[in-house]
Amino acid sequence: MVFTEFNTAVLPREQRFDWWCEVVGRSVAPTRITSDEASDFTGSMGSLGFGRLQLTTMAFPALRSERTAELVRRGDPETYELTLILGGAMEVSQDRNDTALFAGDFALWTSSRPYRGRTVSAAGTGAARAIILHLPRTLVPVPEAKLDRLFACALPARSGMGRILADHLVSVAREAPGLDELESERIGLASLDLATGLLAARANVQDRLPPETRHQVLLARIDIFIQDHLADPQLGPGVIAAHHHISVRLLHQLFRNRGETVSAAIRRRRLERCHGDLTNPRLLTVPVHAIGARWGLISPDRFSRSFRAAYGVPPGEHRRTALGTRRGEPMHPSAD
Numbered sequence: 001m002v003f004t005e006f007n008t009a010v011l012p013r014e015q016r017f018d019w020w021c022e023v024v025g026r027s028v029a030p031t032r033i034t035s036d037e038a039s040d041f042t043g044s045m046g047s048l049g050f051g052r053l054q055l056t057t058m059a060f061p062a063l064r065s066e067r068t069a070e071l072v073r074r075g076d077p078e079t080y081e082l083t084l085i086l087g088g089a090m091e092v093s094q095d096r097n098d099t100a101l102f103a104g105d106f107a108l109w110t111s112s113r114p115y116r117g118r119t120v121s122a123a124g125t126g127a128a129r130a131i132i133l134h135l136p137r138t139l140v141p142v143p144e145a146k147l148d149r150l151f152a153c154a155l156p157a158r159s160g161m162g163r164i165l166a167d168h169l170v171s172v173a174r175e176a177p178g179l180d181e182l183e184s185e186r187i188g189l190a191s192l193d194l195a196t197g198l199l200a201a202r203a204n205v206q207d208r209l210p211p212e213t214r215h216q217v218l219l220a221r222i223d224i225f226i227q228d229h230l231a232d233p234q235l236g237p238g239v240i241a242a243h244h245h246i247s248v249r250l251l252h253q254l255f256r257n258r259g260e261t262v263s264a265a266i267r268r269r270r271l272e273r274c275h276g277d278l279t280n281p282r283l284l285t286v287p288v289h290a291i292g293a294r295w296g297l298i299s300p301d302r303f304s305r306s307f308r309a310a311y312g313v314p315p316g317e318h319r320r321t322a323l324g325t326r327r328g329e330p331m332h333p334s335a336d
Contacts, residue, residue, distance in 0.1 A: 002184055003176045007044040017041035020060070027056065028081070028134070029111045030071040035063035048176040050188030054134040057173050059087075059127055064118040072114060079111045080135040080147070082195055084157055084166055088128030089120040097152035106155035106162055108147070108199070110137070115152065131169050133195055140196055141210060146203040161198040164220045168194055194220055218244065219254050230270050233296045237262045270295040271310050274303070278315055279322040288316045 006023055008016035017038040024031055027047055035041060043060035083106065090101045094115035101107050109115045119128045137144070157166035172187055179187065197217035200206045206214070222240060229235045240262065241248045255262050273295045277283050283291065292303035292315070307315040 002179060002181055003046065003048045005044070005046045005177075008042055009044075013040055016043075020045075024065075027054075028132070029067060029077055029079075030075045032066045032068065032071065033063055035061065037061045037063070046173070046176065048172070048179070048184065050179075050184035050191070052136050052139060053188045053192060055169070055172060055176070055191070056132040056134065057130070057176075058132065059129045060119065061127060062119045064116075066116045067111070067114055069114050072112060077111050077134070078137050080137060080140060080199075081109050081111060082133045082135060082199075083107045083109075084131045084133075084169055086129040086131065086170075090117060090128060090130075091120055092117045092152045094152040095148070097149075099152050099154050101154055104156070104158050104166075106157050106166070106198070107152065108150050108155065109152055110144075110147075112137070113151075131173050133169060133191060135192065135195055139192060140199065141208060141213070142196065142199050142203055142205055143208075146205050147199060150199065150202055155198070155202055161194070161201045161217070161221075164217075164224050165194045165198050167224070168220070190216065193217060215254060218246070222251070222254070226266060226269065230266070230273060231294060231296050233298050235266060235296060266296075267306060268310070270297055271307055274307065274315065275311065275318070278319040281323060284319075284323060288319065291315065 008020060011019055017035060020041055020043050021031075021033045023045060024033060027045075041061065043058070045059075046057040048055040083101075085101045085103050085105045085107070087103050090107075092099055092101060092107050092109060092115065094109045094113060099107065100120070156162045168191065172191065193213045193216035196209060196213055197206075197220070200209050209217070222244060225240060225243060226235070229239075232239075237248050237251055241251045244251075251262060255265065258265075260268070274291050274297065277286075277291050277294070278288070286294075289300040289303065292298070292300065292307075297303040297306070304314050304316075307313075307318070311318060313321070
């Protein structure tokens with residue numbers, strides 16, 4: 001299985017809620033679900049299988065879910081359910097932990113123990129939307145005893161490893177329909193490494209991770225650092241290595257398998273930002289050289305040469321082609 005999508009809108013109204021309950025029980029775990037909106041239930045779900053992992057996207061109205069001890073005995077996929085809340089508000093309970101969750105939170109629970117959850121209807125929260133990463137327990141190299149205190153607790157997704165994993169999962173969900181089986185398996189391995197990195201960091205057991213996982217987590221942190229500092233003209237291998245307390249040599253080794261040097265990666269990302277800005281009508285009055293400078297390319301000549309090498313045309317010509325005829329007005333003069 002690669003990617004499949006489901007939507008209750010294609011079904012007769014009287015069948016929608018029962019169908020939703022059946023799909024959740026089959027694709028996630030046997031769960032008792034009730035909803036005040038069962039008579040006119042509107043929900044959608046997408047599922048991506050990559051290797052032994054699965055990613056599920058969900059959007060649904062107010063409901064209550066319960067996985068009882070009897071349901072656990074009836075069927076247990078033995079997974080950790082790592083859920084990123086994208087919209088709405090939820091409450092989750094497992095063991096002795098209870099938490100309220102909002103957009104920008106991760107939550108973790110295990111399919112092997114009873115739990116309860118409900119969507120909270122509140123002004124301004126909107127419909128519930130979430131991405132669930134189903135992690136087989138045997139693949140997560142973190143002792144479950146260390147994870148106990150994380151079950152049904154809010155884990156922030158706006159900073160650190162949480163942000164890295166959240167950005168990754170949102171990108172995977174967006175690109176899922178176009179992924180082939182080989183790409184999905186590779187992304188699955190990366191997703192496992194990043195999820196393990198988050199859980200190990202929250203459980204304070206990073207030293208127990210395999211070297212390969214530690215390297216993948218470090219690379220993900222470096223990618224976020226580069227993304228956040230593209231506008232700094234001083235950004236380079238030395239600055240990146242110093243910030244992450246590693247040698248420049250190790251930094252270059254980490255990038256070796258990507259087929260792209262650190263400096264080339266920085267330049268490519270800066271040029272991608274410039275490429276987008278040059279086609280933004282709201283930035284039409286900003287000179288071309290200023291577009292380059294705002295992304296760390298402070299030398300106009302070097303910016304122009306690099307842009308031409310990457311896209312085949314100078315930045316000014318790219319802007320004129322993209323915006324000049326569309327707006328039907330003369331371009332402001334700016335040097336290429």
